[in-house]
Amino acid sequence: MLVNTIHGEMDDSLLEKKEGSIDNDVESTTWVEYWLDGVLVHRSAHVTLKTSPFTTLEAASLG
């Protein structure tokens, strides 16, 4: 598979692949990195938001 890198497209067989993830109350995140001779040449991340600002509106009582 070809991977876009800082050197252009490269075959992933030439690269070291590292993956990671975070899953907490705020987000579910995955990322993938490709390294070449100790240099990071590609990093992508995918964040799924779980929480968002929530606003409550209240009507004031009259009288």
Added chain:
Amino acid sequence: MANTQSMCTSFLGEVLTATHNFGSAPTRGAATADTFKGALYLVSATINASTTVYSSTGEVTGTNYTAGGVAITNATPPASTNTSSTAGVGYWTPSASITYTNVTLSTAFDTMLMYNSTQSNKAVSVHTFGSQTITAGNFTLTMPSNTTSAALLRLSTT
């Protein structure tokens, strides 16, 4: 300095004056939805409930990232649902993920500001996540489900 996830307080007032339009509103000059954008901000920035308008101060910079960010897909108008006889929830969620394609963002960022580019770049909401950098890759923000309990924007009455 730190970013804080929050509904921008200015937005609350602007909702009441129809400054923002996620759907159609016959009382406005244009009945079409406004254009909303998402801009990314560095961990060192200060984007929070006091933010009233998009600014490039503290915004990420890098290859293939345009100042101001990207347009947010809005194919589904806002909805509202009664949760009881006296309360309800109005909600809206972008209809597609927000993707920054083939970017290199070397300085850590952790915030996306949604703002209304049709209405003078007025701020809508601030969304934070774990610190990220991107190298010749994609950064994708997948939206929560468009429901009363999870939608990206939710206004509730009690």
